Amino acid sequence: xxxxxxxxxxxxxxxxxxxxxxxxxxxxxxxxxxxxxxxxxxxxxxxxxxxxxxxxxxx
Numbered sequence: 001x002x003x004x005x006x007x008x009x010x011x012x013x014x015x016x017x018x019x020x021x022x023x024x025x026x027x028x029x030x031x032x033x034x035x036x037x038x039x040x041x042x043x044x045x046x047x048x049x050x051x052x053x054x055x056x057x058x059x
Contacts, residue, residue, distance in 0.1 A: 003009050012021045025033050 014021075
């Protein structure tokens, strides 16, 4: 995947089981990767995911 500069995207996410990921970051000068630790555990249900998708389709 390739994202344009300034485009926010969700980090890699494994559902239903533990998984390892490999991330290749772009080269170049300066800071180019921001990581954010979340203060707790967040669980999303299928109902919540469906509601978000429905809202996105309506927009």
